[in-house]
Amino acid sequence: MYDYAKLLHLIAGxxxxxxxxxxxFALRPAAMATIEPQPRAMLMGRVWQRFYAWVLVAIVVLFATGTHLYTATFRTAKEATGTGSVPLGWNVMLVLGVTMMLVFGHIFFAGFKKYKRAVSGADWPLAAKAGALIQKMTLLNFVLGWAAIVSVRLLR
Ligand code: HEM
Incomplete structure (x- = not known):
């Protein structure tokens, strides 16, 4: 069970x-360099719509499997030694992982909703602003994600 949960966790990550x-690093810079603002805004809206459905599934899987990995090990350690403890990196992953999920909530409900509204109202400057916010928040999640992965591997 543990191995399957870890495999699913890895796939979702x-x-x-x-x-x-x-x-x-590929799609958005290429789109910025080659496509006019209006078709670009339509393209990025469609891309985000599709990608965020995958992210929502990934989040559910990461949270369910991550908490399983964490609590199963914590429980075993508690039964064996009387005090449950897990490596420091696991706690860092828990905190950074939940933070990433909250940041994604902000991307989805603040940035992307605003973006969609701007595109359907043909408000291109507002769409550009919301797109820049999405880009910034995504970069933050990218850094947090790698920090969580490095921590879970290296911090004992
Ligand atoms: C609620 C949030 C999360 C919790 C509780 C959690 C928990 C854990 C735990 C306990 C492990 C260690 C399993 C082991 O070594 O046997 C682990 C590994 C891992 N997690 Fe998470 N995680 C969370 C979120 C994330 C996120 C958001 C990502 C990346 C997007 C991620 C990517 C990974 C990866 C790649 C590993 C494997 C590292 C290795 O090879 O040992 N996790 N996670």
Whole structure:
């Protein structure tokens, strides 16, 4: 069970982190360099709509499997030694992981909602502003994600 949960956790993490890498460093810069603001805003809106459905699933999987990995190990340690403890990196992953989920909530409910409203009202300057916010928040989540992964591997 533990191994399956960890595999699912890894798959969900790869989907989210890989999607952010592509978005931040390939798709958006290429779109900014080659596409006019209006078609670009339509394209990015459609891209985000599709990608965020995957992120929402990834978040549910990461949270469910992550808390399972954490509590299963905590419980076993408690039964064996009387005091439950897990490596420091696991606590860092828990905190950074939940922070990433909150940041994504902000991207989705503040940035993306505003973006969609701006595009449907043909308010291109507002769409550009909301798009820049989404980009910034995504970069923050990208950094937090790597910090969480490095911590879970290296902090004992
Ligand atoms: C509620 C949030 C989260 C919790 C409670 C959590 C918990 C954990 C735990 C306990 C492990 C260690 C499992 C083990 O070594 O046997 C782990 C590993 C891992 N987590 Fe998370 N996690 C969370 C969120 C995330 C997020 C948001 C990402 C990335 C987007 C992520 C990516 C990974 C990866 C790649 C590993 C494997 C590291 C390795 O190879 O040992 N986790 N997680």
């Amino acid at each position: 790869i989907v989210w982190m890989g999607g952010m890498t592509f978005m931040l």
